[in-house]
Amino acid sequence: MVNEKLAEFVKTSKPSVAVVGLGGAGCNITTWIAEKGMAGGKIIAANTDVNHLSTMSKADKLVLLGEKLCKGHGCGGYPEMGAQATKENLTELRAELEGTNLVFLVAGLGGGTGTGAIPVVGEVTKELGCLTIACVTIPFKIEQFRREKAREAIKALAASCDATIVIDNGKLREVAGNLPLKEALAVANALIGAFVKNITETITQPSLINLDYADLRAVMERGGVSAIGIGEGDGEDRVAKAVSQALAVPLLDISDMSATYGVLIHIVGGEDLTLEEVAVTGELIMDKVPNTKRVIWGAKVDDQITGRVRVMAVLTGVKSPFMEGE
Ligand SMILES: Nc1nc2c(ncn2[C@@H]2O[C@H](COP(=O)(O)OP(=O)(O)OP(=O)(O)O)[C@@H](O)[C@H]2O)c(=O)[nH]1
């Protein structure tokens, strides 16, 4: 009887997760996630551009934003139009997100739809009490005007989202070996997609080390502007190597690493990944980010990558030259 009650409680207490892709880039990222398959989360793709949206067949729900205002043609780079368009669909979006504990809002900043929509949807998720994590990319340095729009959007997000994970396309391209633009964008999609999928699965599915929703909340709630770093390692000390690499080159420039508020580490390894290996990461992080108030980590086994480990580190509450106007 007690066991039955426990089983029922496990079922009802499982956090519910939604991923909302906004605009062209946001929707492309949700497609990456849907194609890989994500256990434990709902995928919503929303765009003002009906042609692009109609190719998002793998999402659980499609929302055509601002049908009256945009007539299915997109926002042509105007965020005010993106915000206005999204307001047409607030009732529908609220109904989709009601009862959700954790929401990822995903967009490529710099255009009209994603940039305008993301703070508006953030207001809805805030009202609903969801832990809201925005995951956004910012345009290349040569796109100064678009970068300025992105900065304004991130400032607006601070009012509604708990944490905004910012990936600088320029930095990503550097780290990925100066890839051609299209390939660099695909790398960004895979990176954000993998982050969202990994976090969702470690809090909703049994993993080697589970991330608990309350822990995630403790690091991300009012986390502010956050950077992400990635690392890989093999051989002896592979976890240490991967963690060091992830913390060494974040995908958003940070002015002062030691001022970082919280750190979330996620480790993926093959069947040979051991608990002991993962347990050493705590000390390692404290060495690199000494004033951090909170550190949490989760780990999962993926039988596709035997011998190697992959690490993603999220640094919350960072100060970035980008946000200070560069
Ligand atoms: N990561 C990533 N970025 C992209 C992708 N496509 C475009 N971007 C970048 O994201 C920014 C916004 O582009 P879109 O997402 O296409 O714009 P939108 O939100 O649909 O806005 P409008 O088309 O103006 O309505 C641009 O600066 C692009 O360089 C993509 O597939 N992945």
Ligand SMILES: [Mg+2]
């Ligand atoms: Mg578009």
